[in-house]
Amino acid sequence: MSRLSLSDADKQARDWFAETTQSLGCKVTVDAMGNQFAVRPGTQDGNPVYAGSHLDTQPTGGRYDGILGVCAGVEMLKTLNDNWVETSFPVGVVNWTNEEGARFPKSMVSSGVWAESIPLEDAHNLKSVIPANDTATMKSELERIGYLGSTPASHKSTPMAAHFELHIEQGPILEAENRRIGVVRGVQSYKWFTVTVRGKDSHTGATQFRHRADALLTASKMILASHKIAHRHSALASSGILTLKPGSTNTVPGFVQFSLDIRSPKNETVDEVEAECKEAFKQIAAGADVDSGTAPSERQCSVEWKTDFVSPATFFHDDCIKCVQEAGNDLCGHGEVKDLDIGSWGKAMTSGAGHDSVYTSKRFPTSMIFVPCRDGVSHNPAEYSSPEACADGANVLMGAVLRYDKLRSARGH
């Protein structure tokens, strides 16, 4: 499916979220980034414990990424109402804007503004990159669909007691190991770059290899090199965007630009892969790669790096992790599990992908819950989690929220 952030389709989903949560007795606040906070009162006042995720998707995304977390939050509200449950403190559900960074090219941008890690103005000025030639900005689209809220986008205006996020794993591990729940302890470190290779346009038929500065051949070598370097470090390197000029079958391209996404659970590993790629790309551009079988050339390419995004490794809060663990054990355990152990039903994990929980964890206790998805496929229309897996996740989410409420009640705040 395709529900790009702040599109007409996104407005529809937002309207549904507001109407549904209001009909369940919530007060809904919209902030200056369009983040929607639906809060169900407790028996006493205090910062709410939130279940949160996002309703936007990639251009060819799936029906679970983000959406499951919000829908399970709404389901929690229904279940609490249906069973006349009163919590000690308020609980709520939050829908974060443009988590994907697909339409406006900064992922988790609105939880980032809320955490005061990203300036509001930078976020408002982000330009749409999909559809092509769109001139809209985040601010103009928030205004257009009526979701530029009057509440400041800040953790000071909409504070939390804690944030729990249910999400599909987006990887194949839980399925492969036959585990029902991933107890997520943190998010891996990652950096995004734009790499620009400049060579020289020349005729494909009349220019011998030794006279070429072929930007696409050079970029191809770089993409392969980044893959090998990351593999050597048990890290990840990926290129998802590549554009070139001039773009003609019989012209060797003189200009190529590609994205590079480097990830590892450790910040130091990401830095090492980055440093090795920088050195390797320099060598490749200069034609000093000694890969046997390639033709030497008198002409060199130049290479330039731009850092687009840095997300250091995130470590979630022990209290939240424990609530998830206990809720998982309640649902799936067989009594044989010791305190802080995870039974065969679950697995302690580090998230490979970034999530809004990265930013909420900077301000308030946070953790995440993963459920298996088929073949580990995500960011793809074939994305699928079984109804049983979704129910498991929703149960653990509600269990964790209620346990956290009990924890606060016990400590009196």
Add this chain to the structure above:
Amino acid sequence: MSRLSLSDADKQARDWFAETTQSLGCKVTVDAMGNQFAVRPGTQDGNPVYAGSHLDTQPTGGRYDGILGVCAGVEMLKTLNDNWVETSFPVGVVNWTNEEGARFPKSMVSSGVWAESIPLEDAHNLKSVIPANDTATMKSELERIGYLGSTPASHKSTPMAAHFELHIEQGPILEAENRRIGVVRGVQSYKWFTVTVRGKDSHTGATQFRHRADALLTASKMILASHKIAHRHSALASSGILTLKPGSTNTVPGFVQFSLDIRSPKNETVDEVEAECKEAFKQIAAGADVDSGTAPSERQCSVEWKTDFVSPATFFHDDCIKCVQEAGNDLCGHGEVKDLDIGSWGKAMTSGAGHDSVYTSKRFPTSMIFVPCRDGVSHNPAEYSSPEACADGANVLMGAVLRYDKLRSARGH
């Protein structure tokens, strides 16, 4: 410069060509592909000897590729007039439409229709690929700018005695060897392909290498492999276009399409490189490439080839080659050169690029003349040939046309 075929800028150049040649006493015929034939009468009737090339350019092209050949032809007409030269048979200049194949993606398409190698309807239905989202076809653009001529586009309607084409070398050999004239004996064989790689979109952070079917990494390996295979055969392989989907920094692309242009003086070598690439790409897509250091994966990509264009090796006509050789020797030689030898002023060459002369040579005696260009650069705004090199080329072009006229006169037809 950018003068895309059948654009407003191209119409201006065409109008200039028609007005100028008419003012020099020519009759101008326009055929159904917009090819313009300007003919200066001889003392007797007969098929004209043409100087021909093209006025369209690549999107970021140079000021000499094609343009020099047409302008030198016009200069020839002026020189003949200024010096009251009467030729035995008519001589002319032809401006071929869309030689570059940049806007309408089939190079030399209009000389191809004229040679009856390409069906008129296929050519008329070619869709513009530049600018993006243009819906124009060759036919609609010919109509729009007033160049859909009433004469059939066929060598039967506009026959020739011979065709000579002056062109910049588009390579560095003449400059490097300090030669003034390339005596072109033929054009190398080439084939154009579109290669489609299908993998699976997946999340860059949550998908380990062993679970990926990364179409861009796979395409990068293929581009590098095609380069190595071509190099091993002393042939050329080049990729000038690459597009991918979905195009997001944090999504491993599941779809990549790229152009592949394979060239060699020999048809068999092109076929060998094609066959080896097909085998190598199959292995790479299946993950069977044993290139050390890349991560293995359980998932495969698929690969598909489409042949877009085949241009077998072309061998020009001995009579025409001899006329060029003698004209070159007249201009640059020192008398010490034996018949059919080329002195230190020139070099026998095979053209790396395709030209309209490939198609004219299928129907009538043809050959080409090359002059040096700086650094061998072409298809680039930096393209440059010195005024002296252009003058050399124009002199040899006119000399060859006049010698061919003399040859016909001697044999009486």
